[in-house]
Amino acid sequence: xxxxxxxxxxxxxxxxxxMTYELHYWPTIQGRGEFVRLALEAAGAAYVDVARGxxxxxxxxxxxxxxxxxxxxxxxxxxxxxLKDGVLLIGQTATILQHLGPTLKLVGRSDAARVWTQQIQLxxxxxxxxxxxxxxxxxxxxxxxxxxxxxxxRAAVFCRERLPKYLRWFExxxxxxxxxxxxxxxGKLSYADLSLFQLVEGLRYAFPRATQAVLAGTPxxxxxxxxVAALPKLKAYLASPRRLPFNQQxxxxxxxELDIV
Amino acid sequence: xxxxxxxxxxxxxxxxxxMTYELHYWPTIQGRGEFVRLALEAAGAAYVDVARGxxxxxxxxxxxxxxxxxxxxxxxxxxxxxLKDGVLLIGQTATILQHLGPTLKLVGRSDAARVWTQQIQLxxxxxxxxxxxxxxxxxxxxxxxxxxxxxxxRAAVFCRERLPKYLRWFExxxxxxxxxxxxxxxGKLSYADLSLFQLVEGLRYAFPRATQAVLAGTPxxxxxxxxVAALPKLKAYLASPRRLPFNQQxxxxxxxELDIV
Numbered sequence: 001x002x003x004x005x006x007x008x009x010x011x012x013x014x015x016x017x018x019m020t021y022e023l024h025y026w027p028t029i030q031g032r033g034e035f036v037r038l039a040l041e042a043a044g045a046a047y048v049d050v051a052r053g054x055x056x057x058x059x060x061x062x063x064x065x066x067x068x069x070x071x072x073x074x075x076x077x078x079x080x081x082x083l084k085d086g087v088l089l090i091g092q093t094a095t096i097l098q099h100l101g102p103t104l105k106l107v108g109r110s111d112a113a114r115v116w117t118q119q120i121q122l123x124x125x126x127x128x129x130x131x132x133x134x135x136x137x138x139x140x141x142x143x144x145x146x147x148x149x150x151x152x153x154r155a156a157v158f159c160r161e162r163l164p165k166y167l168r169w170f171e172x173x174x175x176x177x178x179x180x181x182x183x184x185x186x187g188k189l190s191y192a193d194l195s196l197f198q199l200v201e202g203l204r205y206a207f208p209r210a211t212q213a214v215l216a217g218t219p220x221x222x223x224x225x226x227x228v229a230a231l232p233k234l235k236a237y238l239a240s241p242r243r244l245p246f247n248q249q250x251x252x253x254x255x256x257e258l259d260i261v
Numbered sequence: 262x263x264x265x266x267x268x269x270x271x272x273x274x275x276x277x278x279x280m281t282y283e284l285h286y287w288p289t290i291q292g293r294g295e296f297v298r299l300a301l302e303a304a305g306a307a308y309v310d311v312a313r314g315x316x317x318x319x320x321x322x323x324x325x326x327x328x329x330x331x332x333x334x335x336x337x338x339x340x341x342x343x344l345k346d347g348v349l350l351i352g353q354t355a356t357i358l359q360h361l362g363p364t365l366k367l368v369g370r371s372d373a374a375r376v377w378t379q380q381i382q383l384x385x386x387x388x389x390x391x392x393x394x395x396x397x398x399x400x401x402x403x404x405x406x407x408x409x410x411x412x413x414x415r416a417a418v419f420c421r422e423r424l425p426k427y428l429r430w431f432e433x434x435x436x437x438x439x440x441x442x443x444x445x446x447x448g449k450l451s452y453a454d455l456s457l458f459q460l461v462e463g464l465r466y467a468f469p470r471a472t473q474a475v476l477a478g479t480p481x482x483x484x485x486x487x488x489v490a491a492l493p494k495l496k497a498y499l500a501s502p503r504r505l506p507f508n509q510q511x512x513x514x515x516x517x518e519l520d521i522v
Contacts (some may be wrong), residue, residue: 052313072439075377078384078430090376093381099376115351116336122383123339124351129390137398137411150398150411157400169339176335177337 021047021100022084024064024077029250030202032093032128033081037069039097043104049242051080094121097191103198106132106191120173120192124199127166130159132251133208134158137166144255155258159210162202167214167221170196174220181220182227195229196221197228207259263349281313282308282361284344285325285338285358290511291463293354293389294342300358302498304365310503351475353380358452367452381453383433383459385492388427392467393512395519405516416519420471424464426472428475428482435481442481443488450492457482458489463513468520 019054020223021040025033027049040047053059055056067089068077077091090096098118101107107117134155138147170184184196200221203211215222228234237243246252286294288310303309314320328350329338338352344360351357355392360380362368368378393401397417399408431445442450445457461482464472476483489495498504507513 012486037294056520066348072437074434074439075380075381076430076437078387078427088373088376090380092380095376095380095383098379099372111360112349115349115356119336119338119353119356121353122356126339126390129387133394138414139422141418141422147414148364150414153399153408157402161400161402168339172332173335173338176337178335 015075019086022044022050022080022209023047024050024067025082026243027051027061027083028247030079030198030244030252031244031250033094033193034198035124035191035195036081036083036096036100037242038234038237039100039104039106039191042189042194042231042234043100045100045234050084053063055123094125094146097121099197101191104191106189106194106234108186108188108190113185114164117190117192120184121195123166123169124192124195127162128202128251129160130162133200134206135253135255144253151258152256152260155207156260159207159258159260163207163210164214165217167211171218171220174224181223183224193224193228194234197225197234200225202246203247206254210258210261213261224240267342280347283311283326284421285311285345286342288312289461289505291507291509291513292342292511295459295505296354296385296452296456297342297344297357297361298503299459299495299498300361300365300367300452301494301522302503303450303495304361304487306361306365307492309431311345340445349379354490355379355386358382362452365452367450369447369449369451374446378451378453379430381445382456384427384430385453385456388423388460389415389463391419391423392463395467396514396516404477405514411517412519413521416468417521420455420468420519424468425475427477428472432479432481435485442484444485450489454485454489455495458486458495461486463507466507467513467515470520470522476520 005093023033023036023040025031037049048059050059051061052133055062062205064080066217067073067084070076073089073187075089079091081093081096082089092097097230101114101117107114114134134140135144135151137150144151174181176183177183177185183189184192228236246254248254284294284297284301286292298310311320312325315392316323320432325341328334330335334350336350338350340352342354342357343350343352344357346360351360362375362378368375396405396412397403397408398411398415405412435442435445436444438444445453446448471485490499507515
């Protein structure tokens, strides 16, 4: 997208007409893109998962790379996932969700509800990074096998200290929600609920024993996870081929030696 | 703060009367709290740095711990820093800045400007976490000396791969700003500018050689850093005792062996 200063200024103030969203993310993993997919799917929003499309149709990885490398792009994302919403290009998972929230009705209307939802989302993001770093404590650019001794040390700390600390915080805020324990924020579904569902899914895949040990003491997190999984649109999505399976290239990987109780 | 459901619901919708902000953060380090301090100082906002106050005056660490451990608090922060703004309690550095931005006039007015500013802020936050993890790649709960071999490996990757990648991204978005290269977003100072200043300060302290080598190729980042440092309110703050010096307990630490060129 090439824009001069005037078009850019106009775009910053523009009310964007509703179009099909374009999600750009690595095509073979759930990864951070999945948090965005879940929001789009739960809301029944029209979107194209661009990098999973056909090169011949102008999609596929080349389409994603083209946007990432476009030197005319005034708001280049640092990394996938990113969302194209009309003229807007938005990176950072939590920012994408915050942008989508009001339109998809996945966040409360008040400033306070929006701030609290985003605060929870950033805490989920922190835990996602820590979960990733259990198998890549030295560098994402190295193989797991080349940082396995470090991974074993980091995973022990993650499973014994961080995993309980985070999940118990989520349990506390569910238990303290003055509107009831069905949701993280107020009495309605938010993007944070969807992300917590995904976080639990990932933790159960990657650290089944350690996660189960903690979840036994966090009934509110478990119930919220089950409630999200049963949402009709989510249930249909999870059973569809659009839902990629977990695998050994994503954030959550099944290395039994890292599941330390 | 004990609130029943009705008071809580009212608080979610309330327009908060302007009061003195209360910043809660560890009293002896710049850390993540510094990104909030810089915003408050640059705007000349009235605030109390609670944990640095007197225990006798109801401040100090006990006041911070009391809020952190308050089981009646419906929005408990996961960790410092957090901000008390009237009845609102807000954690996560980027969320605090996003909340403060409009009131302190440290963010543009359009949704698009706000989304872009927050996207940059989250990318700064990611780099801050990676900088921290150079000296604590295994666990924050262990001493540096107990994870030094891992730190040496991680720091090498940080200095050679990540530091250039991040700083060159900041350089690119400054160079591509259609409103000019004086700021990250549009033609006005934003909280992202202040945070980039702090990031450069920290990197120069912790990794002076590696950072200098990259900054030589990022004149836009250097110029923005100098421009922020020269803002009258910031300059006064940086020369005051309110600005804590960097030290070996913070995010940015001076371990020469980790400054790898």
